[in-house]
Amino acid sequence: MNKLYVVGIGPGAAEDMTLRARAALDDASVIVGYTTYANLIRPLFPGKEYIVTGMRRETERCRAAVECAKAGRTAAIVSSGDAGVYGMAGLALEMAAGTGVEVEIVPGVTAALSGAARLGAPIGHDFAAISLSDLLTPWEKIEKRLTLAAEADFCLVLYNPASRRRTDALKRACEIVMRHASPDTVCGAVRNAGREGEETLVMTLRELASYTADMCTTVFIGNSQTKTVGSGIVTPRGYKDV
Amino acid sequence: MNKLYVVGIGPGAAEDMTLRARAALDDASVIVGYTTYANLIRPLFPGKEYIVTGMRRETERCRAAVECAKAGRTAAIVSSGDAGVYGMAGLALEMAAGTGVEVEIVPGVTAALSGAARLGAPIGHDFAAISLSDLLTPWEKIEKRLTLAAEADFCLVLYNPASRRRTDALKRACEIVMRHASPDTVCGAVRNAGREGEETLVMTLRELASYTADMCTTVFIGNSQTKTVGSGIVTPRGYKDV
Numbered sequence A, B: 001m002n003k004l005y006v007v008g009i010g011p012g013a014a015e016d017m018t019l020r021a022r023a024a025l026d027d028a029s030v031i032v033g034y035t036t037y038a039n040l041i042r043p044l045f046p047g048k049e050y051i052v053t054g055m056r057r058e059t060e061r062c063r064a065a066v067e068c069a070k071a072g073r074t075a076a077i078v079s080s081g082d083a084g085v086y087g088m089a090g091l092a093l094e095m096a097a098g099t100g101v102e103v104e105i106v107p108g109v110t111a112a113l114s115g116a117a118r119l120g121a122p123i124g125h126d127f128a129a130i131s132l133s134d135l136l137t138p139w140e141k142i143e144k145r146l147t148l149a150a151e152a153d154f155c156l157v158l159y160n161p162a163s164r165r166r167t168d169a170l171k172r173a174c175e176i177v178m179r180h181a182s183p184d185t186v187c188g189a190v191r192n193a194g195r196e197g198e199e200t201l202v203m204t205l206r207e208l209a210s211y212t213a214d215m216c217t218t219v220f221i222g223n224s225q226t227k228t229v230g231s232g233i234v235t236p237r238g239y240k241d242v
Helices: A019-027 A035-041 A058-070 A089-096 A111-119 A139-151 A169-177 B019-027 B035-041 B058-070 B089-096 B111-119 B139-151 B169-177
Strands: A003-008 A030-034 A049-053 A074-079 A102-106 A127-131 A155-159 A186-191 A199-204 A217-221 A227-229 A232-234 B003-008 B030-034 B049-053 B074-079 B102-106 B127-131 B155-159 B186-191 B199-204 B217-221 B227-229 B232-234
Touching: A003 A019, A003 A058, A003 A089, A019 A074, A019 A102, A019 B019, A030 A035, A030 A058, A035 A049, A035 A074, A049 A058, A058 A074, A058 A089, A089 A102, A089 B227, A089 B232, A102 B111, A111 A155, A111 A186, A111 A199, A111 A217, A111 B102, A127 A139, A139 A155, A139 A169, A139 B139, A155 A169, A169 A217, A186 A232, A227 B089, A232 B089, B003 B019, B003 B058, B003 B089, B019 B074, B019 B102, B030 B035, B030 B058, B035 B049, B035 B074, B049 B058, B058 B074, B058 B089, B089 B102, B111 B155, B111 B186, B111 B199, B111 B217, B127 B139, B139 B155, B139 B169, B155 B169, B169 B217, B186 B232
Parallel strands: A003 A074, A003 A102, A030 A049, A030 A074, A127 A155, B003 B074, B003 B102, B030 B049, B030 B074, B127 B155
Antiparallel strands: A127 B127, A155 A217, A186 A199, A186 A217, A227 A232, B155 B217, B186 B199, B186 B217, B227 B232
């Protein structure tokens, strides 16, 4: 049986994994992943072989996992959050096509959901998820999506708001959104959701423009109806809502 | 301790719940939910009191759950998928504000993720989630979001594509999207994701316009880069991807 699981492990804590994800990792004999995520799960599944590589080695990781499965082992490749949202699922399916390897995608709690839960309910209505990383996407495309999504009054979830190299992407994104949305729009940021050092912050869009995000931050920009409730954020489920 | 958990139980099967969701429901003495979802979890948590109401009784359910918590019981209110995406989290937070009830949101695998995993990786890049229900949102707003999201080349996930009353919403949505996207855009639909009677279908946007969705269907419309891989759908993670 040539089997490859592509597993979303959720934000990081063992409790935020689904039972199906745990069962898949139990079933695998070899687990492939980015160093940080592999280290998160290693204590839970000690008797496995791990193939671990650094950042931006997605293609290499996928190839290694497919090769293991082709050789008859049950392999798992892990993504943080969900494997299908800016994750490894697509690459794994493409690489496994025609090899006889059966791929099973196991969904997980993506940062939009884990971060939202910490802030309240910032994406309780229609929302758009946009990655600010211009590594694989031209910035013009990102800018166009931000513009049109703001014009459409979507709640926004920004993935990859910053990296060591990209320090001004969030500021630029906020300035674009402010062309259509009020600078007082209710926003929030979550760092290390569901992990050690978790931090949440509620602020206005104007304040968000000068907030320093890092690689472990997920950013939320409300729609025109988003409000603060207690210490959190709520976007009502509709415009006719009571 | 006045505690209210708002729990996303995922698509339905016990395996797709997170461990945190199971622990929250274990901890609760009373579980409040819509009939269908309460019935999905009842066998897993037999020793609880259940308060179950029919469709569109969200406000009533939330009030009942908050009242139980105010009275000193540990209560849980369940949503299918994730509690924060078209779920009960916002309403619960608003109703609990100022009552002394502590609300904990427990995220779950929303239909965008569970459905995507069954189809492959249709939302591997920026995506927008739009509900086609005009119960709480004017149709003009939905139409504007569809138009701008299509113009921005987002992958789209359509929640509530149909109900008994609304039978032409999906057709109208597809016609709007086709003003900006090719009728050959790769699309998919998933019925009863992760439940009995699960069905997946890959088709073009033109075909989707005459597809009959129901209340248990989640619809995916690819972006300009989405392609079929084997029997599934993949949206590459970027435009510079290899």
